[in-house]
Amino acid sequence: MLISIVYDSGFGHTARVAEAVAAGIGEVEGAEAKLIAVADGPMDWETLERSDAIIFGSPTYNGLISAKLKQFFEDSTKAAWSAQKWRNKIAAGFTNSGAQHGDKLNSLVSMALFAAQHGMIWVGLDMMPGNSSSTGSVDDLNRLGSWLGVMTQSNVDQAPEVALIGSDLKTAQHLGRRVAETTSRFQPA
């Protein structure tokens, strides 16, 4: 099983989340993660066509996915959408931003809509919301309480090496594992 993670990261924070997603994929036997940064171009469309699942990742900029990921979305129209090359592939998404909320949901909705337009099968986050009771803390998984995909947050004045919170990275790792496990259920016997 090949699972590609197509992501953008202007300053390296979302890249760390992408690596955590890849680590989760690696925990599932027979699953291989391929990290593809859209900024590295040119896009490897052939690898995406071979992939059993594609996970999208973006920083939230201006309450949206980044321009570079959006460009990838547009470019996929000719490369994949017209011939529905990604139909029935598994899809999922994650986004990182500076504010706790930061309008991240809009980024995930954009990814899920995009996946639906490609005929892909969207996998959400199967986790109860963390840090939402008197006994909760920022160490809880899914501390930002998302279901559509993984939301992570990093302080804007800290470098990627220190800014990402352990619980967020573990939540991202969980999504990677979940996507790999789900993808394996769609493999021919």
Ligand SMILES: Cc1cc2nc3c(=O)[nH]c(=O)nc-3n(C[C@H](O)[C@H](O)[C@H](O)COP(=O)(O)O)c2cc1C
């Ligand atoms: C152009 C721009 C727009 C941003 N817009 C938002 C936003 O709408 N919401 C938010 O919470 N943070 C916003 N941020 C902060 C980024 O989401 C945050 O710094 C994030 O960690 C960047 O990820 P990256 O290092 O992967 O690029 C913005 C940052 C930039 C540069």
